[in-house]
Amino acid sequence: MNITCYIVDDEPGAITLLSEYIERTPGLELVGTALDPLVALDRLTGANAPDITFVDVDMRLLSGLELAGMVNLYTTVVFTTAFQEYALQAYEKEAFDYLLKPITYERFAKCIQHAKRKKKLSVKNNYPIYKDFFTIKSEIKGRVVKVKFDEVIYIEGAVNYIMVHTAEAKHMTYLTMKEIEQHLPKPLFARTHRSFLINVNFVKVIERGQVRMENGDTLALGGHYKQRFLDMMDEHLVRTERSALRPTGSGL
Structure with missing residues:
Protein backbone atom coordinates (compact mmCIF):
# COMPACT_ATOMS: atom_id res chain seq x y z
CA MET A 1 0.00 0.00 0.00
CA ASN A 125 2.05 -4.37 15.86
CA ASN A 126 -1.54 -3.87 14.71
CA TYR A 127 -3.00 -6.99 16.29
CA PRO A 128 -6.80 -7.48 15.97
CA ILE A 129 -7.75 -6.28 19.44
CA TYR A 130 -11.33 -5.06 19.54
CA LYS A 131 -11.61 -2.37 22.17
CA ASP A 132 -14.78 -0.39 22.79
CA PHE A 133 -13.72 1.37 25.98
CA PHE A 134 -10.99 3.29 27.77
CA THR A 135 -10.02 3.52 31.43
CA ILE A 136 -9.17 6.61 33.47
CA LYS A 137 -7.98 7.31 36.97
CA SER A 138 -10.86 8.69 38.99
CA GLU A 139 -10.73 11.78 41.21
CA ILE A 140 -11.00 9.26 44.06
CA LYS A 141 -7.48 8.05 44.83
CA GLY A 142 -6.82 4.45 43.88
CA ARG A 143 -9.93 4.09 41.70
CA VAL A 144 -9.77 3.31 37.97
CA VAL A 145 -12.98 3.70 35.95
CA LYS A 146 -13.85 1.85 32.74
CA VAL A 147 -15.84 3.98 30.30
CA LYS A 148 -17.38 2.65 27.08
CA PHE A 149 -17.08 4.89 24.03
CA ASP A 150 -20.78 4.68 23.23
CA GLU A 151 -21.70 5.76 26.78
CA VAL A 152 -19.78 9.05 26.61
CA ILE A 153 -22.07 11.98 25.79
CA TYR A 154 -19.29 14.55 25.79
CA ILE A 155 -15.96 15.42 27.39
CA GLU A 156 -15.32 18.82 28.91
CA GLY A 157 -11.85 20.31 29.34
CA ALA A 158 -10.79 22.45 32.27
CA VAL A 159 -7.08 23.44 32.25
CA ASN A 160 -5.22 20.20 33.13
CA TYR A 161 -8.34 18.18 33.92
CA ILE A 162 -11.20 16.76 31.90
CA MET A 163 -14.75 15.83 32.90
CA VAL A 164 -16.23 12.80 31.14
CA HIS A 165 -20.02 13.10 30.99
CA THR A 166 -22.08 9.92 30.63
CA ALA A 167 -25.78 9.33 31.15
CA GLU A 168 -25.06 7.69 34.49
CA ALA A 169 -22.21 9.73 35.97
CA LYS A 170 -19.48 12.35 35.58
CA HIS A 171 -15.82 11.38 35.94
CA MET A 172 -13.03 13.90 36.49
CA THR A 173 -9.45 12.91 35.76
CA TYR A 174 -6.04 14.53 35.37
CA LEU A 175 -5.71 14.60 31.56
CA THR A 176 -5.67 17.23 28.83
CA MET A 177 -8.12 17.32 25.93
CA LYS A 178 -5.33 16.44 23.51
CA GLU A 179 -4.34 13.39 25.55
CA ILE A 180 -7.87 11.95 25.72
CA GLU A 181 -8.62 12.80 22.07
CA GLN A 182 -5.80 10.51 20.92
CA HIS A 183 -7.63 7.55 22.44
CA LEU A 184 -11.08 8.21 20.96
CA PRO A 185 -12.39 6.81 17.65
CA LYS A 186 -12.41 9.73 15.21
CA PRO A 187 -15.69 9.04 13.37
CA LEU A 188 -17.59 8.87 16.66
CA PHE A 189 -16.06 11.86 18.47
CA ALA A 190 -15.60 15.40 17.21
CA ARG A 191 -14.19 18.60 18.67
CA THR A 192 -16.71 21.47 18.66
CA HIS A 193 -14.74 23.88 20.81
CA ARG A 194 -11.39 23.99 22.61
CA SER A 195 -13.27 22.86 25.73
CA PHE A 196 -15.60 20.23 24.27
CA LEU A 197 -15.29 16.82 22.61
CA ILE A 198 -18.66 15.33 21.77
CA ASN A 199 -20.09 11.96 20.82
CA VAL A 200 -21.92 12.80 17.58
CA ASN A 201 -24.52 10.10 18.26
CA PHE A 202 -25.80 12.22 21.17
CA VAL A 203 -26.25 15.44 19.18
CA LYS A 204 -29.87 16.58 19.21
CA VAL A 205 -29.91 20.13 17.78
CA ILE A 206 -27.32 22.43 16.19
CA GLU A 207 -28.25 26.12 16.12
CA ARG A 208 -26.87 29.62 16.70
CA GLY A 209 -23.32 28.52 17.41
CA GLN A 210 -24.38 25.90 19.93
CA VAL A 211 -24.88 22.15 20.10
CA ARG A 212 -27.65 20.74 22.27
CA MET A 213 -27.02 17.20 23.43
CA GLU A 214 -29.51 14.41 24.15
CA ASN A 215 -29.05 14.89 27.91
CA GLY A 216 -30.17 18.54 27.62
CA ASP A 217 -26.75 20.17 27.98
CA THR A 218 -25.96 23.00 25.55
CA LEU A 219 -22.33 23.27 24.43
CA ALA A 220 -20.42 26.01 22.64
CA LEU A 221 -19.57 25.59 18.96
CA GLY A 222 -16.78 27.85 17.85
CA GLY A 223 -13.21 28.61 16.95
CA HIS A 224 -11.54 26.76 14.10
CA TYR A 225 -13.46 23.61 15.10
CA LYS A 226 -16.84 25.01 14.05
CA GLN A 227 -16.66 24.72 10.27
CA ARG A 228 -14.97 21.32 10.39
CA PHE A 229 -17.74 20.00 12.65
CA LEU A 230 -20.52 21.50 10.53
CA ASP A 231 -19.00 20.01 7.38
CA MET A 232 -18.83 16.59 9.04
CA MET A 233 -22.46 16.76 10.14
CA ASP A 234 -23.47 18.02 6.70
CA GLU A 235 -22.36 14.66 5.28
CA HIS A 236 -25.31 13.10 7.15
CA LEU A 237 -27.86 15.67 5.94
CA VAL A 238 -30.82 14.14 4.08
CA ARG A 239 -31.44 16.33 1.05
CA THR A 240 -34.32 16.56 -1.39
CA GLU A 241 -33.96 16.84 -5.15
CA ARG A 242 -37.59 17.85 -5.65
CA SER A 243 -36.76 21.51 -6.27
CA ALA A 244 -35.02 20.49 -9.48
CA LEU A 245 -38.12 18.57 -10.59
CA ARG A 246 -40.73 21.12 -9.53
CA PRO A 247 -42.89 22.28 -12.51
CA THR A 248 -42.53 25.91 -13.50
CA GLY A 249 -45.32 28.05 -12.12
CA SER A 250 -46.52 25.37 -9.70
CA GLY A 251 -46.71 27.92 -6.90
CA LEU A 252 -45.25 25.42 -4.38
Whole structure:
Protein backbone atom coordinates (compact mmCIF):
# COMPACT_ATOMS: atom_id res chain seq x y z
CA MET A 1 0.00 0.00 0.00
CA ASN A 2 1.34 3.42 -0.98
CA ILE A 3 2.07 6.17 1.50
CA THR A 4 -0.20 9.08 0.60
CA CYS A 5 1.33 12.56 0.61
CA TYR A 6 0.02 16.13 0.62
CA ILE A 7 1.91 19.44 0.25
CA VAL A 8 1.01 22.81 1.79
CA ASP A 9 3.26 25.70 0.73
CA ASP A 10 2.52 29.23 -0.46
CA GLU A 11 5.44 29.05 -2.92
CA PRO A 12 4.50 27.26 -6.18
CA GLY A 13 8.16 26.40 -6.85
CA ALA A 14 8.44 24.54 -3.54
CA ILE A 15 5.32 22.52 -4.36
CA THR A 16 6.73 21.67 -7.79
CA LEU A 17 10.00 20.39 -6.35
CA LEU A 18 8.39 18.20 -3.67
CA SER A 19 5.85 16.91 -6.20
CA GLU A 20 8.73 15.76 -8.44
CA TYR A 21 10.42 14.06 -5.48
CA ILE A 22 7.22 12.25 -4.54
CA GLU A 23 6.49 11.13 -8.11
CA ARG A 24 9.97 9.67 -8.58
CA THR A 25 9.93 7.77 -5.27
CA PRO A 26 8.41 4.25 -5.32
CA GLY A 27 5.70 3.67 -2.73
CA LEU A 28 4.57 7.30 -2.56
CA GLU A 29 1.35 8.80 -3.91
CA LEU A 30 0.68 12.54 -4.13
CA VAL A 31 -3.00 13.08 -3.29
CA GLY A 32 -3.09 16.87 -3.31
CA THR A 33 -1.43 20.25 -2.84
CA ALA A 34 -2.50 23.64 -1.54
CA LEU A 35 -1.06 27.14 -1.67
CA ASP A 36 -3.52 28.29 1.01
CA PRO A 37 -3.30 26.56 4.44
CA LEU A 38 -6.97 27.38 5.11
CA VAL A 39 -7.95 25.42 2.01
CA ALA A 40 -5.79 22.51 3.16
CA LEU A 41 -7.33 22.37 6.63
CA ASP A 42 -10.43 20.37 5.68
CA ARG A 43 -8.40 17.91 3.58
CA LEU A 44 -6.01 17.20 6.43
CA THR A 45 -8.55 16.12 9.04
CA GLY A 46 -10.81 13.12 9.32
CA ALA A 47 -10.64 9.53 8.21
CA ASN A 48 -9.31 10.31 4.71
CA ALA A 49 -6.38 12.49 5.78
CA PRO A 50 -3.09 11.71 3.96
CA ASP A 51 -0.38 9.68 5.67
CA ILE A 52 2.24 12.46 5.40
CA THR A 53 1.77 16.20 4.96
CA PHE A 54 4.70 18.45 4.01
CA VAL A 55 3.97 21.84 5.59
CA ASP A 56 5.84 25.09 5.02
CA VAL A 57 6.36 26.90 8.34
CA ASP A 58 6.26 30.51 7.20
CA MET A 59 2.90 31.13 5.45
CA ARG A 60 0.42 33.99 5.40
CA LEU A 61 -2.95 33.84 7.21
CA LEU A 62 -2.09 30.63 9.04
CA SER A 63 1.46 29.55 9.84
CA GLY A 64 2.61 25.99 9.36
CA LEU A 65 3.08 25.70 13.12
CA GLU A 66 -0.54 26.72 13.71
CA LEU A 67 -1.78 24.37 11.00
CA ALA A 68 0.21 21.47 12.45
CA GLY A 69 -1.40 22.00 15.84
CA MET A 70 -4.80 21.48 14.21
CA VAL A 71 -4.01 18.44 12.04
CA ASN A 72 -1.23 16.40 13.64
CA LEU A 73 -3.74 13.99 15.18
CA TYR A 74 -4.81 13.00 11.67
CA THR A 75 -1.66 13.19 9.54
CA THR A 76 2.10 12.92 10.05
CA VAL A 77 3.55 16.42 9.69
CA VAL A 78 6.91 17.08 8.04
CA PHE A 79 7.91 20.75 8.17
CA THR A 80 9.67 22.41 5.25
CA THR A 81 11.26 25.81 5.71
CA ALA A 82 14.21 28.01 4.83
CA PHE A 83 14.59 29.12 8.46
CA GLN A 84 16.50 26.81 10.79
CA GLU A 85 15.41 28.75 13.88
CA TYR A 86 11.93 27.19 13.65
CA ALA A 87 13.29 23.71 14.41
CA LEU A 88 12.60 23.76 18.15
CA GLN A 89 9.03 24.98 17.68
CA ALA A 90 8.53 22.34 15.00
CA TYR A 91 9.41 19.48 17.32
CA GLU A 92 7.26 20.98 20.06
CA LYS A 93 4.38 20.53 17.57
CA GLU A 94 5.32 16.84 17.36
CA ALA A 95 6.66 17.13 13.82
CA PHE A 96 7.89 13.86 12.33
CA ASP A 97 10.76 15.56 10.52
CA TYR A 98 12.11 18.98 9.58
CA LEU A 99 13.43 19.56 6.05
CA LEU A 100 15.51 22.68 5.51
CA LYS A 101 15.16 24.42 2.14
CA PRO A 102 16.60 24.05 -0.43
CA ILE A 103 15.62 20.40 0.09
CA THR A 104 17.86 17.85 -1.57
CA TYR A 105 16.46 14.56 -2.82
CA GLU A 106 18.89 12.70 -0.57
CA ARG A 107 17.47 14.40 2.55
CA PHE A 108 13.91 13.87 1.30
CA ALA A 109 14.57 10.16 0.68
CA LYS A 110 16.01 9.75 4.18
CA CYS A 111 12.82 11.20 5.65
CA ILE A 112 10.68 8.82 3.58
CA GLN A 113 12.71 5.76 4.56
CA HIS A 114 12.18 6.67 8.19
CA ALA A 115 8.44 7.02 7.53
CA LYS A 116 8.29 3.63 5.79
CA ARG A 117 10.03 1.91 8.71
CA LYS A 118 7.57 3.52 11.10
CA LYS A 119 4.61 2.38 8.99
CA LYS A 120 5.88 -1.22 8.79
CA LEU A 121 6.32 -1.31 12.55
CA SER A 122 2.83 0.06 13.03
CA VAL A 123 1.31 -2.60 10.76
CA LYS A 124 3.33 -5.36 12.42
CA ASN A 125 2.05 -4.37 15.86
CA ASN A 126 -1.54 -3.87 14.71
CA TYR A 127 -3.00 -6.99 16.29
CA PRO A 128 -6.80 -7.48 15.97
CA ILE A 129 -7.75 -6.28 19.44
CA TYR A 130 -11.33 -5.06 19.54
CA LYS A 131 -11.61 -2.37 22.17
CA ASP A 132 -14.78 -0.39 22.79
CA PHE A 133 -13.72 1.37 25.98
CA PHE A 134 -10.99 3.29 27.77
CA THR A 135 -10.02 3.52 31.43
CA ILE A 136 -9.17 6.61 33.47
CA LYS A 137 -7.98 7.31 36.97
CA SER A 138 -10.86 8.69 38.99
CA GLU A 139 -10.73 11.78 41.21
CA ILE A 140 -11.00 9.26 44.06
CA LYS A 141 -7.48 8.05 44.83
CA GLY A 142 -6.82 4.45 43.88
CA ARG A 143 -9.93 4.09 41.70
CA VAL A 144 -9.77 3.31 37.97
CA VAL A 145 -12.98 3.70 35.95
CA LYS A 146 -13.85 1.85 32.74
CA VAL A 147 -15.84 3.98 30.30
CA LYS A 148 -17.38 2.65 27.08
CA PHE A 149 -17.08 4.89 24.03
CA ASP A 150 -20.78 4.68 23.23
CA GLU A 151 -21.70 5.76 26.78
CA VAL A 152 -19.78 9.05 26.61
CA ILE A 153 -22.07 11.98 25.79
CA TYR A 154 -19.29 14.55 25.79
CA ILE A 155 -15.96 15.42 27.39
CA GLU A 156 -15.32 18.82 28.91
CA GLY A 157 -11.85 20.31 29.34
CA ALA A 158 -10.79 22.45 32.27
CA VAL A 159 -7.08 23.44 32.25
CA ASN A 160 -5.22 20.20 33.13
CA TYR A 161 -8.34 18.18 33.92
CA ILE A 162 -11.20 16.76 31.90
CA MET A 163 -14.75 15.83 32.90
CA VAL A 164 -16.23 12.80 31.14
CA HIS A 165 -20.02 13.10 30.99
CA THR A 166 -22.08 9.92 30.63
CA ALA A 167 -25.78 9.33 31.15
CA GLU A 168 -25.06 7.69 34.49
CA ALA A 169 -22.21 9.73 35.97
CA LYS A 170 -19.48 12.35 35.58
CA HIS A 171 -15.82 11.38 35.94
CA MET A 172 -13.03 13.90 36.49
CA THR A 173 -9.45 12.91 35.76
CA TYR A 174 -6.04 14.53 35.37
CA LEU A 175 -5.71 14.60 31.56
CA THR A 176 -5.67 17.23 28.83
CA MET A 177 -8.12 17.32 25.93
CA LYS A 178 -5.33 16.44 23.51
CA GLU A 179 -4.34 13.39 25.55
CA ILE A 180 -7.87 11.95 25.72
CA GLU A 181 -8.62 12.80 22.07
CA GLN A 182 -5.80 10.51 20.92
CA HIS A 183 -7.63 7.55 22.44
CA LEU A 184 -11.08 8.21 20.96
CA PRO A 185 -12.39 6.81 17.65
CA LYS A 186 -12.41 9.73 15.21
CA PRO A 187 -15.69 9.04 13.37
CA LEU A 188 -17.59 8.87 16.66
CA PHE A 189 -16.06 11.86 18.47
CA ALA A 190 -15.60 15.40 17.21
CA ARG A 191 -14.19 18.60 18.67
CA THR A 192 -16.71 21.47 18.66
CA HIS A 193 -14.74 23.88 20.81
CA ARG A 194 -11.39 23.99 22.61
CA SER A 195 -13.27 22.86 25.73
CA PHE A 196 -15.60 20.23 24.27
CA LEU A 197 -15.29 16.82 22.61
CA ILE A 198 -18.66 15.33 21.77
CA ASN A 199 -20.09 11.96 20.82
CA VAL A 200 -21.92 12.80 17.58
CA ASN A 201 -24.52 10.10 18.26
CA PHE A 202 -25.80 12.22 21.17
CA VAL A 203 -26.25 15.44 19.18
CA LYS A 204 -29.87 16.58 19.21
CA VAL A 205 -29.91 20.13 17.78
CA ILE A 206 -27.32 22.43 16.19
CA GLU A 207 -28.25 26.12 16.12
CA ARG A 208 -26.87 29.62 16.70
CA GLY A 209 -23.32 28.52 17.41
CA GLN A 210 -24.38 25.90 19.93
CA VAL A 211 -24.88 22.15 20.10
CA ARG A 212 -27.65 20.74 22.27
CA MET A 213 -27.02 17.20 23.43
CA GLU A 214 -29.51 14.41 24.15
CA ASN A 215 -29.05 14.89 27.91
CA GLY A 216 -30.17 18.54 27.62
CA ASP A 217 -26.75 20.17 27.98
CA THR A 218 -25.96 23.00 25.55
CA LEU A 219 -22.33 23.27 24.43
CA ALA A 220 -20.42 26.01 22.64
CA LEU A 221 -19.57 25.59 18.96
CA GLY A 222 -16.78 27.85 17.85
CA GLY A 223 -13.21 28.61 16.95
CA HIS A 224 -11.54 26.76 14.10
CA TYR A 225 -13.46 23.61 15.10
CA LYS A 226 -16.84 25.01 14.05
CA GLN A 227 -16.66 24.72 10.27
CA ARG A 228 -14.97 21.32 10.39
CA PHE A 229 -17.74 20.00 12.65
CA LEU A 230 -20.52 21.50 10.53
CA ASP A 231 -19.00 20.01 7.38
CA MET A 232 -18.83 16.59 9.04
CA MET A 233 -22.46 16.76 10.14
CA ASP A 234 -23.47 18.02 6.70
CA GLU A 235 -22.36 14.66 5.28
CA HIS A 236 -25.31 13.10 7.15
CA LEU A 237 -27.86 15.67 5.94
CA VAL A 238 -30.82 14.14 4.08
CA ARG A 239 -31.44 16.33 1.05
CA THR A 240 -34.32 16.56 -1.39
CA GLU A 241 -33.96 16.84 -5.15
CA ARG A 242 -37.59 17.85 -5.65
CA SER A 243 -36.76 21.51 -6.27
CA ALA A 244 -35.02 20.49 -9.48
CA LEU A 245 -38.12 18.57 -10.59
CA ARG A 246 -40.73 21.12 -9.53
CA PRO A 247 -42.89 22.28 -12.51
CA THR A 248 -42.53 25.91 -13.50
CA GLY A 249 -45.32 28.05 -12.12
CA SER A 250 -46.52 25.37 -9.70
CA GLY A 251 -46.71 27.92 -6.90
CA LEU A 252 -45.25 25.42 -4.38
